[in-house]
Amino acid sequence: xxxxxxxxxxxxxxYLDGTIESGSYVAKAEETGDTYFSLGNDWNSIKExxxxxxxxxxxxxxxxxxxxxxxSGKTIRFSQNPNxxxxxxxxxxxxxxxxxxxxxxxxxxxxxxxxx
Numbered sequence: 001x002x003x004x005x006x007x008x009x010x011x012x013x014x015y016l017d018g019t020i021e022s023g024s025y026v027a028k029a030e031e032t033g034d035t036y037f038s039l040g041n042d043w044n045s046i047k048e049x050x051x052x053x054x055x056x057x058x059x060x061x062x063x064x065x066x067x068x069x070x071x072s073g074k075t076i077r078f079s080q081n082p083n084x085x086x087x088x089x090x091x092x093x094x095x096x097x098x099x100x101x102x103x104x105x106x107x108x109x110x111x112x113x114x115x116x
Contacts, residue, residue: 001039002065003029010035010069011111012092013079023110025079035074037065058091063099066092070100076114081105 013025082093
């Protein structure tokens with residue numbers, strides 16, 4: 001589920017339609033070689049198989065990916081402003097603030113960089 005693990009930065013964001021034109025985090029991360037987390041189609045099958053809620057899926061998978069990225073010293077950036085979205089994207093930003101002390105986002109070059 002972790003792609004490009006050796007990169008020095010991690011891109012988070014919305015999948016949208018999966019294309020670079022839409023701003024999909026997966027496409028942007030692939031283009032730049034950034035680390036990203038994606039279970040792809042397995043997200044729903046895992047969720048159903050283990051009868052997990054979206055919140056439980058976030059706690060089991062997303063938080064671990066975020067913890068690993070921060071502990072590895074990766075630059076964390078979003079392909080969309082997480083303050084403009086609800087759901088998982090907003091949850092990731094809130095988690096980074098609460099658990100890892102991030103306090104602000106700096107927009108630069110079409111990304112929003114998480115800063116302490």
